[in-house]
Amino acid sequence: MTQTTKNIKTAVKELLSGKVVALPTETVYGLSANALIADSVLKIFEIKKRPQFNPLIVHILDIADIERYAKIIPKEVYILAENFSPGPITFVLKKKRIIPDVVTSGLDSVALRIPSHQMFREVLQASGIPIAAPSANMFGRISPTTAKEVMKELNGKVNYVLDGGRCKVGIESTVISFLDEGIKILRPGFITKNDIEKTIGKKVSRGKNTDITSPGLLKFHYAPLTPLYIVDNIKELKGLKNKNVGLLDFSNYKDLRKLASNFFSSLRKYDESKYNFIAAQKVLSEGLGIAINDRLEKASKGKIKLKNGELKIIKKK
Ligand code: TXA
Ligand code: MG
Numbered sequence: 001m002t003q004t005t006k007n008i009k010t011a012v013k014e015l016l017s018g019k020v021v022a023l024p025t026e027t028v029y030g031l032s033a034n035a036l037i038a039d040s041v042l043k044i045f046e047i048k049k050r051p052q053f054n055p056l057i058v059h060i061l062d063i064a065d066i067e068r069y070a071k072i073i074p075k076e077v078y079i080l081a082e083n084f085s086p087g088p089i090t091f092v093l094k095k096k097r098i099i100p101d102v103v104t105s106g107l108d109s110v111a112l113r114i115p116s117h118q119m120f121r122e123v124l125q126a127s128g129i130p131i132a133a134p135s136a137n138m139f140g141r142i143s144p145t146t147a148k149e150v151m152k153e154l155n156g157k158v159n160y161v162l163d164g165g166r167c168k169v170g171i172e173s174t175v176i177s178f179l180d181e182g183i184k185i186l187r188p189g190f191i192t193k194n195d196i197e198k199t200i201g202k203k204v205s206r207g208k209n210t211d212i213t214s215p216g217l218l219k220f221h222y223a224p225l226t227p228l229y230i231v232d233n234i235k236e237l238k239g240l241k242n243k244n245v246g247l248l249d250f251s252n253y254k255d256l257r258k259l260a261s262n263f264f265s266s267l268r269k270y271d272e273s274k275y276n277f278i279a280a281q282k283v284l285s286e287g288l289g290i291a292i293n294d295r296l297e298k299a300s301k302g303k304i305k306l307k308n309g310e311l312k313i314i315k316k317k
Pocket of ligand 2: 134135143
């Protein structure tokens with residue numbers, strides 16, 4: 001049986017005894033374990049059924065911790081951390097040996113993030129350990145942004161979910177790499193490319209982390225069980241509503257922050273509505289819209305359009 005709690009001490013006790021516990025962060029809920037204990041970290045992979053080639057983020061309390069777990073830290077990391085940490089930005093750096101290989105899937109780099117959610121910070125402070133945590137969903141499914149949603153994913157699989165309310169940011173952190181090849185955004189997130197470039201005063205490139213995960217394997221991520229297709233002009237599908245099609249129009253949103261905060265919950269709600277399929281139109285691909293569209297793309301099975309009165313599906317390769 002899994003229990004929801006607001007007691008920090010309960011979560012700390014679980015972590016310190018080597019167990020896995022679900023914790024709130026400002027982005028999404030995380031499935032957490034002591035990052036320094038390989039056996040505990042292994043449990044995360046087992047519970048989520050996550051392939052072991054996909055490395056985890058290590059959550060730390062402050063900038064000083066970056067130096068504890070990583071080396072060769074360029075000045076841009078400090079500049080970005082001073083501006084955006086604690087918050088939704090993750091730095092990929094050369095790892096120190098203290099981080100077990102299972103955390104990084106054998107890579108010699110580690111992803112470090114300083115989260116801002118008050119309860120997560122209290123757990124970090126009280127436990128004194130770095131915390132490895134991927135999103136608290138089963139592998140490939142929709143990331144949970146409330147304790148109730150975590151329960152739907154993990155009931156019976158952990159003892160406790162620490163309830164920290166709805167995640168304010170709502171989509172996962174921006175992952176940015178500082179390895180030999182230069183500065184690269186590996187995953188778009190709440191902190192945008194523009195935010196980053198303005199802050200460090202130089203251009204960064206958009207990298208892909210397909211080189212660390214077998215290409216193709218992760219093409220459906222964040223996926224609902226109901227098939228979801230991207231549509232360019234959702235208005236052309238309005239006539240299909242009576243055919244039990246869920247129409248999700250993100251294109252009209254003005255407040256992208258608010259949209260991000262509710263994004264995974266709306267996907268989940270539509271997924272639970274037993275539609276034959278869901279058709280979604282993207283937001284404008286600008287700023288935070290890039291990160292939202294990235295999640296939508298990964299949730300989709302391809303594109304759909306109405307041609308001469310007939311539905312045409314173009315499946316993802
Ligand atoms: O907002 C977030 O980042 C949330 C909360 C819980 O902190 N966590 C999260 O974790 O989204 P996860 O496991 O779902 O995503 C971690 C991402 C993956 O894309 C992974 O490939 C990348 O970080 N990553 C981790 N370590 C890496 C490394 N050493 N090199 C490159 N990418 C890495
Ligand atoms: Mg995830």
